[in-house]
Amino acid sequence: MTDVRALRGAAAVAGIGWTPFRKASGVSPLALAVRAVRAALDDAGLDPAEVDGLGTHHLGDTAQVHEVAKALGLDGVGWFSEEYGGGNRFPALLGDAALAVASGVARHVVLYRALNGRSGVRMGGATRPMPGPDLQWQQPYGVLTPAHNYGFAARAHMQAYGTTSAQLGAVAVAQRCAAVLNERAMMRTPLTLDDYLEAPEIVDPFRLYDYCLETDAGCAVLVTTTERARDLRRRPVTIEGWAAQLGRDDLTKPDLTTSTAATIAPRLYALAGRGPDDVDVAELYDAFTFTVLVQVEDYGFCAKGEGGPFVESGATALGGRIPVNTHGGFLSEGYVHGINHVCEAVSQLRGDAGARQVPGAETALVSAQPGYLTGGTSAVLLGVG
Amino acid sequence: MTDVRALRGAAAVAGIGWTPFRKASGVSPLALAVRAVRAALDDAGLDPAEVDGLGTHHLGDTAQVHEVAKALGLDGVGWFSEEYGGGNRFPALLGDAALAVASGVARHVVLYRALNGRSGVRMGGATRPMPGPDLQWQQPYGVLTPAHNYGFAARAHMQAYGTTSAQLGAVAVAQRCAAVLNERAMMRTPLTLDDYLEAPEIVDPFRLYDYCLETDAGCAVLVTTTERARDLRRRPVTIEGWAAQLGRDDLTKPDLTTSTAATIAPRLYALAGRGPDDVDVAELYDAFTFTVLVQVEDYGFCAKGEGGPFVESGATALGGRIPVNTHGGFLSEGYVHGINHVCEAVSQLRGDAGARQVPGAETALVSAQPGYLTGGTSAVLLGVG
Numbered sequence: 113m114t115d116v117r118a119l120r121g122a123a124a125v126a127g128i129g130w131t132p133f134r135k136a137s138g139v140s141p142l143a144l145a146v147r148a149v150r151a152a153l154d155d156a157g158l159d160p161a162e163v164d165g166l167g168t169h170h171l172g173d174t175a176q177v178h179e180v181a182k183a184l185g186l187d188g189v190g191w192f193s194e195e196y197g198g199g200n201r202f203p204a205l206l207g208d209a210a211l212a213v214a215s216g217v218a219r220h221v222v223l224y225r226a227l228n229g230r231s232g233v234r235m236g237g238a239t240r241p242m243p244g245p246d247l248q249w250q251q252p253y254g255v256l257t258p259a260h261n262y263g264f265a266a267r268a269h270m271q272a273y274g275t276t277s278a279q280l281g282a283v284a285v286a287q288r289c290a291a292v293l294n295e296r297a298m299m300r301t302p303l304t305l306d307d308y309l310e311a312p313e314i315v316d317p318f319r320l321y322d323y324c325l326e327t328d329a330g331c332a333v334l335v336t337t338t339e340r341a342r343d344l345r346r347r348p349v350t351i352e353g354w355a356a357q358l359g360r361d362d363l364t365k366p367d368l369t370t371s372t373a374a375t376i377a378p379r380l381y382a383l384a385g386r387g388p389d390d391v392d393v394a395e396l397y398d399a400f401t402f403t404v405l406v407q408v409e410d411y412g413f414c415a416k417g418e419g420g421p422f423v424e425s426g427a428t429a430l431g432g433r434i435p436v437n438t439h440g441g442f443l444s445e446g447y448v449h450g451i452n453h454v455c456e457a458v459s460q461l462r463g464d465a466g467a468r469q470v471p472g473a474e475t476a477l478v479s480a481q482p483g484y485l486t487g488g489t490s491a492v493l494l495g496v497g
Numbered sequence: 498m499t500d501v502r503a504l505r506g507a508a509a510v511a512g513i514g515w516t517p518f519r520k521a522s523g524v525s526p527l528a529l530a531v532r533a534v535r536a537a538l539d540d541a542g543l544d545p546a547e548v549d550g551l552g553t554h555h556l557g558d559t560a561q562v563h564e565v566a567k568a569l570g571l572d573g574v575g576w577f578s579e580e581y582g583g584g585n586r587f588p589a590l591l592g593d594a595a596l597a598v599a600s601g602v603a604r605h606v607v608l609y610r611a612l613n614g615r616s617g618v619r620m621g622g623a624t625r626p627m628p629g630p631d632l633q634w635q636q637p638y639g640v641l642t643p644a645h646n647y648g649f650a651a652r653a654h655m656q657a658y659g660t661t662s663a664q665l666g667a668v669a670v671a672q673r674c675a676a677v678l679n680e681r682a683m684m685r686t687p688l689t690l691d692d693y694l695e696a697p698e699i700v701d702p703f704r705l706y707d708y709c710l711e712t713d714a715g716c717a718v719l720v721t722t723t724e725r726a727r728d729l730r731r732r733p734v735t736i737e738g739w740a741a742q743l744g745r746d747d748l749t750k751p752d753l754t755t756s757t758a759a760t761i762a763p764r765l766y767a768l769a770g771r772g773p774d775d776v777d778v779a780e781l782y783d784a785f786t787f788t789v790l791v792q793v794e795d796y797g798f799c800a801k802g803e804g805g806p807f808v809e810s811g812a813t814a815l816g817g818r819i820p821v822n823t824h825g826g827f828l829s830e831g832y833v834h835g836i837n838h839v840c841e842a843v844s845q846l847r848g849d850a851g852a853r854q855v856p857g858a859e860t861a862l863v864s865a866q867p868g869y870l871t872g873g874t875s876a877v878l879l880g881v882g
Contacts, residue, residue, distance in 0.1 A: 116601030166743065170581070172557070178871045181743045189743040190764070192873070193593075196555065196579045208578075211596055216501035358551065358566045358574040379575070486563045488577070 120384060123210035124348035124497050126341035127156025127334035128455040133298050133446035136231040137328035142175035144330030145226035146183045152222060152332035157345035160184055165212055165221030165335075167193035169201040169449075173233040174226050191218035198235070199399060199481030202450030204490035207354030209335040219336060225451040226330030234326055250363070258399060259315040259323070261363060261484045266317050266402035268368035272417065275405065277317060279420035281308035283401035284321040284443055286429040291440025293430075293468040298325055299444040322401040324442035331451040333458065338497050348497030349458045352475070353384030356490035359483050369417075371403075372483030373410035376491055381412075384493040388412035391493075392473040393460045394434055395453035397481045398441040404428070407482050408436065411491075435470050453478045454492070461496050505770060508595035509733035509882050511726035512541025512719035513840040518683050518831035521616040522713035527560035529715030530611035531568045537607060537717035542730035545569055550597055550606030550720075552578035554586040554834075558618040559611050576603035583620070584784060584866030587835030589875035592739035594720040604721060610836040611715030619711055635748070643784060644700040644708065646748060646869045651702050651787035653753035657802065660790065662702060664805035666693035668786035669706040669828055671814040676825025678815075678853040683710055684829040707786045709827035716836040718843070723882045733882030734843045737860070738769030741875035744868050754802075756788075757868030758795035761876055766797075769878040773797035776878075777858040778845045779819055780838035782866045783826040789813070792867050793821065796876075820855050838863045839877070846881050 129151025131137070131144050145168070153160055166177045166189050175183075177192045191212045195201050202225065209221040229235065238256035255261065269275045285305055291297035303321060311320035341348035359365075359372035381387045388411060396407045405419040413434050414422040422428070428436035439445045439456040446452060457476035459465045479491040514536025516522070516529050530553070538545055551562045551574050560568075562577045576597045580586050587610065594606040614620065623641035640646060654660045670690055676682035688706060696705035726733035744757040766772045773796060781792045790804040798819050799807040807813070813821035824830045824841040831837060842861035844850045864876040 119600060119602075172581075176581070176871065178743050178873060182745060186743070187745075189873075190741055190761075192589075192741065192743050193578075194581045196557075196561070196581045204577075207602075208593070211600055211602060215504060215596055215600060217504075217592075217596060356575055356577065358563050358571070358577050360567060360572075376575075486561065488563060488574075 116383060119210065119214055121338055121350040121352055121495065122214040123335055123351045124338040124341040125333050125351065125458045126336050126344045126346060126348055127152040127158065128458050129155055129332045130296060130455060131330045133296055133327050133329040135328065137228055141173065141226045141228055141232065142179055142183060145175040145180050145224050148224050148226060148330035148332040149180060149184060149222050152334045155346060156334050158220060158334060160186060162220050163222055164188045165191035165209065165218035167205055167209055167221060167223045168225055169195035169197045169205055171198050171235065180224065191221060197487050198449055199397060199485065200487035200489055201480065202454065203354055203478055203480050203492040204356040206335065206351065206454060206492050207356070210351040210354070213335055213337050219340065221335045222332055223335065224330060224332040225449050227449065228328040229447060230326035230328050236326065255363065258485055259318055262400045262402055263315045263318055264363055265368040265484050269402070269406065270317065272369045273420065275420035277309065278305060279424045280322055280401040280405065281305050282424045283404045284308050286423065287398070287437045287441045287443045290430050290438050290468050291444035294439045294445055297440040297445040298327065299440065318400060321443070324399050324447040327446035327448060329446055329448050331448045331455050333451065333454055341497060347462045349461045350495045350497045352386065352493045352495045353380055354490065354492040355380040355383060356488065358488040371406045371410050372489040373407050373479060373491065376489060377411050380491050380493060386475055386493060390475045391434060391477045392475050393438055393457065393470045394436045394477040395457045396436055396479050397450065397453070398437055398443050399481060401443065403482055404436060407479055410482065411477060411479065430468060438465065438468050438470060450480055457494050461494055501768060504595065504599055505768065506723055506735040506737055506880065507599040508720055508736045509723040509726040510718050510736065510843045511721050511729045511731060511733055512537040512543065513843050514540055514717045515681060515840060516715045518681055518712050518714040520713065522613055526558065526611045526613055526617065527564055527568060530560040530565045530609050533609050533611060533715035533717035534565060534569060534607050537719045540731060541719045543605060543719060545571060548605050548607055549573045550576035550594065550603035552590055552594060552606060552608045553610055554580035554582045554590055556583050556620065565609065576606060582872050583834055584782060584870065585872035585874055586865065587839065588739055588863055588865050588877040589741040591720065591736065591839060591877050592741070595736040595739070598720055598722050604725065606720045607717055608720065609715060609717040610834050612834065613713040614832060615711035615713050621711065640748065643870055644703055647785045647787055648700045648703055649748055650753040650869050654787070654791065655702065657754045658805065660805035662694065663690060664809045665707055665786040665790065666690050667809045668789045669693050671808065672783070672822045672826045672828045675815050675823050675853050676829035679824045679830055682825040682830040683712060684825065703785060706828065709784050709832040712831035712833060714831055714833050716833045716840050718836065718839055726882060732847045734846045735880045735882045737771065737878045737880045738765055739875065739877040740765040740768060741873065743873040756791045756795050757874040758792050758864060758876065761874060762796050765876050765878060771860055771878060775860045776819060776862045777860050778823055778842065778855045779821045779862040780842045781821055781864050782835065782838070783822055783828050784866060786828065788867055789821060792864055795867065796862060796864065815853060823850065823853050823855060835865055842879050846879055
């Protein structure tokens with residue numbers, strides 16, 4: 113039991129589900145959660161009575177697992193997880209579910225995240241600061257929202273490496289190009305670099321299109337053993353490895369230009385037995401454009417400091433060397449706090465991503481927020497079963 | 498990997514730690530958490546730098562894992578869990594940690610729970626109802642606190658089986674007898690049945706001494722593999738099995754006289770390869786006296802309906818057939834939301850429980866809240882390594 117490499121590929125994502133992504137869902141987070149879970153089970157062709165695990169993460173803004181179980185009539189849930197956390201959490205939760213099914217603690221685990229992020233609890237505003245005592249050291253200085261934390265890091269990167277606003281804009285433009293091909297995306301109007309640069313500044317150095325969207329939506333994924341997944345409807349997408357790390361994720365880091373992703377990347381690749389050159393598609397946490405730019409460096413797709421030229425070169429666009437956020441990401445598809453990145457990666461690895469399909473994709477990286485905020489980071493590598 | 502029985506005894510509790518149990522700690526939950534974690538590491542003789550896992554559960558009332566990691570200078574935390582939950586959660590969290598170390602995902606996991614349950618956020622009051630939408634169906638009828646939920650169940654048990662107030666009182670009296678022998682306990686004045694019966698009624702059928710205490714305290718346990726635990730200072734206490742269940746844990750249950758503990762008991766015993774006759778000591782969740790009475794039935798120590806005569810007979814007192822809550826429990830030691838039951842069970846199995854030691858104890862059962870509230874239940878069976 114104690115060789116963690118035994119977990120490589122032992123569990124798989126066997127189903128994915130979404131509700132529509134909207135500004136106003138018109139229903140509760142519970143209804144969104146139930147619809148997303150049902151969609152994921154339908155996708156896999158699994159009877160809800162077979163579900164014996166249920167997990168989510170939240171910040172007090174969603175349906176709790178016992179409510180979802182009751183609403184769906186799930187009477188046999190013997191593994192459950194309800195993690196307190198936001199952008200740091202989903203890939204780690206996927207790892208927890210993989211461990212639960214690989215060890216036999218559960219057979220079929222459904223993970224979901226559902227929130228009315230636009231019409232309900234809006235998490236980016238200064239009127240509702242993020243929880244945590246770290247804020248007592250930040251708020252007196254005007255650091256009130258995640259944009260402030262990431263803004264300092266982006267500005268530090270600009271100063272250290274000459275990263276430009278146009279390079280941040282290249283991230284937004286590339287992701288919008290992908291979103292145009294994604295019928296689920298909230299933002300499908302083509303975006304030019306001029307549009308980006310002319311948009312209002314919000315928090316230095318971020319403009320409007322550096323920000324992820326506020327979204328009402330639910331998503332869900334079904335996790336089971338790879339062996340069991342082969343008996344279900346879809347091609348299994350294997351969980352090859354995951355890693356997580358609590359870091360000193362605040363503005364006291366000695367070097368803001370490197371994220372906690374750099375800490376977990378070697379461990380993640382070693383566990384999965386794959387490296388950055390093996391990754392065909394990456395869904396990188398994009399609360400802001402900058403988080404993509406720093407992660408293409410910290411996950412080893414380019415050298416430290418070269419993220420700006422790298423994204424500007426088109427390397428991360430569809431058709432580029434390493435397509436990133438092929439659904440449009442949080443910037444253009446919608447922001448469901450991490451899980452929609454996993455859904456897109458699964459779609460890409462199954463080969464059913466339609467017009468935005470990355471040909472022959474066999475390995476996908478999905479990351480969580482790369483630090484700078486409380487709760488650290490996590491990431492997962494997915495493959496084909 | 499998929500035979501869950503491979504987990505039996507693979508992980509162990511290698512250290513336990515407490516802060517004092519008080520009405521007013523005078524410090525923050527963060528300070529309590531840090532002190533408890535340090536105490537557990539000192540108990541085991543483990544360098545804090547070796548800790549790579551950290552977990553807790555909470556209701557927004559404690560130090561988050563990233564704060565505790567930062568305060569202790571733990572830079573290598575690669576597994577972490579911060580479960581949203583209360584009385585349902587600790588045994589399941591212990592199982593999660595066991596799985597993490599048994600699979601090699603982590604090496605040394607510290608779990609803690611710290612709260613200022615008396616001087617800070619008090620959770621039993623009607624002015625701060627428990628979270629969850631289920632309450633919208635309860636509050637209009639005056640069901641405002643956990644005592645109301647458990648009170649209905651206790652009254653149903655009285656009606657169905659003739660259970661008496663004096664039998665509920667026998668639970669309180671037996672636990673106070675144990676607390677007298679426990680230097681950590683908040684309530685060490687001997688309690689008689691007359692004291693119990695003459696105390697004011699709070700919520701039918703509960704009187705003052707049916708209630709657990711409001712406590713400021715922190716506790717922590719260190720979990721590692723049993724093999725690794727053998728190299729540390731204390732005798733390893735093995736995690737033989739655990740089980741959890743989300744149930745329809747509210748007043749819509751068709752039969753309030755049986756708890757969700759009855760659902761998990763067979764699974765727990767099967768996983769651990771031990772039955773109720775093997776259990777030498779039981780630390781049963783005692784938010785109220787009634788929860789002990791219903792659990793001695795539902796975990797199989799006596800037949801359904803016979804819990805009242807069973808506790809009245811002295812079977813659950815120190816020296817009885819199955820000593821229960823040998824530290825005084827939440828009713829007399831203090832209420833740290835579950836974890837202090839695990840600490841006491843470990844102490845008993847190590848044989849260092851002093852005047853309240855159960856001679857030759859080799860198997861201990863520790864349970865969470867037995868349903869009736871949101872979040873279901875969980876339980877763990879511990880043994881000697």
